[in-house]
Amino acid sequence: MKKLFVFICGHLWLIFFCFSISAQEFKTIQDGIEYAEMTREINNLPVKMNLLRLDLTKVRLDVVHAMDAAIGTETTSSIAMRHGAIAAINAGFFRLDKSIFAGDAAGVLQIDGRLLSESVNNRIALFISNKPKQTEVNFAHLNINDLFIIKKKDFYFSGINRQRKADELIKFTSYFRPTTLTENSGLEIVVRNGKIVEINDAKGDSPIPKDGFIISASGKMREQILPFVKVGRKIKFRTVVKFEAKESFPNTESRRTSITYSTAEDITNGVPQLIRNGKTEITWQQEKSSKAFVETKHPRTAVAKLKDGKFLMVTVDGRSEESGGIGLQNLAEILLEFGATDAMNLDGGGSTTMFAGGKVVNKPSDKEGERKVSDAILVFPRKKN
Template sequence: MRSSTYKTQFVCFTVLVSALFFLYAFCGNSSAQDFKTLHPGVEYAHVDQKLGNDPVKINLLRLDLTKVRLDVHHAFEKALGVEPTSEIAKRNNAIAAINGGFFRKDETEFSGDAAGVLTIDNILISEPTLGRIALQIRNGNKFTEIAMQHLRFGGNIWWRHEELEEVVKGINRERKSGEVIVYTPEFGKNTKTDSSGLEVIIRGKRIVAISANNSAIPKDGWVLSASDGAASLLRKMKVGDLLRPAWSEISDGRPNMSGPPEDITNGVSQLLMNGKIDITWEREKASKSFAEMRHPRTAVAKLKDGKFLMITVDGRQPGVSIGMNLQELAEYLLSIGATDAMNLDGGGSTTMFLDGKVVNTPSDKEGERKVSDAIVVTLRKKVR
């Protein structure tokens, strides 16, 4: 009996200490509520916060999804390439925008390839990876619907009259040894593959040609490409064969939407779910340093009242803004009324564009980083 009492007292003490630390760490939270209305359905707040004794600068956009719409746009409206968030926003006449998902950052011709799921206008441009969290967007006539779910890839195809499961390993990315990859017109003019494989070219639902490598991608079709041992299936295919896509994003459950999402971009990791902190970086196979070190962060969140938050946290600027780790970011979002939230690409990519200019301070010495995609905010057109 005495042991049970001690355990209860210890638990209560631990909860109290955690609560006091939380209040100390995020002192001055009331400033987070000082939003200014800039456009119908668009409110903005800049917050100077203290994380312990260290400063952190936060930018918040609070959006009424009955008055604005959200769209994901890739750099240059293609599957590859990088472009500043501000340029993507300006090209699409955006009121506001933030950088989107993770992507391949190098100097190769594959730079800008989404490092995870990317769907734009109902077209799957890049496949989900590692079951990571994704932001799903559906713009209805009267309001925009949002969901956050972990997605995986189902790489099926129909050949002749049989569905072949888990054949395709990726969409619109560099083909690796032993892989079957699909290339669509969004990838560019050619597949950029070497001579180690075999490719079949499809128009409509029929194979129209068979090629060795670097095939031209038809504007009204796609290319199925395989290398090394994976090419054995393609060697059985013939010109004229029926071949059609059956690949898709597969979620843990049905998204709470009236229909399929139009746009999807990737993130790492989930932060909040159903009003509770639920950080999934380990499940999503992210590194411990990514999760636990303080970095610049970009995130999105749903609020209790149905509004939508876009958030940037500046970092890597000692004495000015130190950034946050994922736990701190989740705690902060929970403290200002978020129920569901996820982390997007951050670090030097973290950017918020508003009314023609970048309103945060990107951490790269060169200034605003070029990114693969952005989440763009525009005013909703009135339906007559």
Template sequence: MNHLRRKITVALLASVFTLQTAVLASAADLTSVRYHSGGEHDRVVFDLSSEPSYQIKASADGREITIDMANVSEKDFKRKPFHSSRIESVKYVLSKGHMLVTLRLKPGLTYKANKLSNPARVFVDILPKTAKASAKPSGTVRRTGSEAEGDILPLAFDGLYTEMAAPGLAKRSYIYWDDAGKVSAYFVEADKDLYTVKPVLARGHVPGLQSTSGISDAQNAVAAVNATYFAGNGDMIGTVKIDGLMAGTTYYTRSAIGFLPDGSSIFGTVAYDGQVTLGDVTQSISGVDAERGVDNLILYNKWYGSRTRTNEFGLEFTVQNGRVTKIQTGNSVIPSNGYVVSVHGKAMDAFAGVRVGDRAVIEQDLGAKWNKAVDIMGAGPRLVQNGRVNVTVAAEQFPSDIRYGRAPRSAVAVLKNGNYLFGVVDGRQADSHGLTLTEWAQLLVKFGARDAINLDGGGSSDLVVGGQVQNSPSDGQERRVGSALILQKK
């Protein structure tokens, strides 16, 4: 009898031990909490070792929500506070196997929650009560009603969140970690059949400076990204052509994107070559719509504004209808249907015999395919060619501050389905360390790029969709830039 009791006791103890082991084995470990503040919502992501059981409770006034995750440990988790324009504070409490995370929200906000099983995570979006957006698992494209219109490249991978901002217009945010830390990147993809890309100048002329969101608002654009490099006064440092008229040049042969009259795009390197003949004398053009330097010949057109704003130490020839119509020393009026040829030093001496009424011939050459382009935005270097990484930074003679290291980056691409892609990656901040040019090119290929060029980066990197800045510019606020690429409805 005692022997039988001992066997039963051992069996019961074994059963209890097995049950405890199973419970312990099923406990989920909270490994990290990630946070991102976007243009339309904040997202808080809880990464776990296995899928947890959870519920969310809201306070009576709706200002606090508590995410209660049952049977959760935090042995590898470091509690990190955060706050934003939508979240006032976060508080963590571990009690009897329950991880309680309480978010205090700003007034007028609500939440949407969801979870994934592979990888295991719970995520909560904080958004205005009037917003129609709903949380979906990372990598899905949310389409309802008319938003299903348009052809968008299907992408689904860990850390990607896609939202249809309009028919044929997809906003994407991609948050991930590499060996160096956290990376935050933002994109907008536009259906080629519904949207066009257009280069624009800050305040509509050179030189000019304006935030990317300001340029977007002025143009009533669907989206905008900062474009080419620029001088402190706003002069373009890149080959720029708008509506068939040059608006900027550079001394280097560098990559550009161009748009032909039929709307198709071209990528490649482009170099500017120009010359002016006044009377019987021909001279090379030093630059277009730029500040005049020593011994320079600068060509000014309507993109420079109403006047040349030059000093009196040169000579300027107003050209209309193939003739010199006026000669003066500086600050000439720029005709809307003509040019001003501004010369200094040796260039001025060469044209010393030119008189009003003399013939004027202006020749500009970008190469056969680029001459046909209506619009061109040059920047560089090339990042992607025919769907493969091809970073041409050395061939395009870029300086070390662009060539090396991780930094905020911007890019424009055409995808393998023909759609347009604007993208930025944040850098120089805790939420994103930035990328090298090669890493940036690799990321663009991951997003389906067929061809892509790099745009101005650093503090200039800025992506705007629907008038809202999507990323976090490294200056802490938007930098004023000289140009942008915008998306417009056809």
């Protein structure tokens, strides 16, 4: 096992982290999948990590939601075993409570080309595209949502497949639940084949058609939409991808990312970006996170693209004597050591879980054991052509 050694040079406040990767041994657990365990010492505390290094010409990646629905929770290992995956890690942030809406993605989520949850605060996202000869992964900041057009009027959804709150416009698809789980205080419009087929005013919990979707409006949004709706009226539907034209995210990259999105099958959310173009660039302020979240030594889950084209999935245990967790600056430095060119942080804390070889290989910190999560990134062998 390697350790992180700290040298104090010249001044007591000047600390350098000295890394060496040559001694790190990965073991092949299946063609295209390498696994390693590593312990470092950071600030006199042990930090235990589990790593999966993947050859994307030999494996494919899929984002899968708990219970194969837009809400609900399930352990990472259960999701993996239910789908026959070789390996897996927990993925995006989500609503963690005891309500029926638990497991709602707290950011963008797309599975098999279907947008199941809207993005939040221009946060970083992982794009996955399983092409015939290899899987492509990319990272980008984006704002993405759906809208519909009726009588030349655009209406943007407040959210997708989640709890409807006051003055909101929510899109419900068949990936949600059999019904919308709404109260009898709004307007629900049933759409099939681009036409309104049913209008339910002051009536909630409408059945969601498998071959369509429901537009659900409350409060002020109900008042705005009601004059436009009529059974038989045509509705156009679009997905809109928006980018912020900032110096750190120039227009040329916005266009490139738009193309990347158009080819992505699966997308999951995270916060924040850790590495960009081979350099540490933690964009917690841009993504409206907090300094405390970045600096506190939490259990972490992260993913990275490597210089050699491989993909790295990492979990860091924490909140125990065996492993003290890690701040995102130190995590980014370690990912750079392994050759990361781009990286992002996924949901961590009690959610942090890695599954490999038929079992959970890290030590989740949740007091109840392995936490039920929203979605996971699963690893499968690539089918031979």
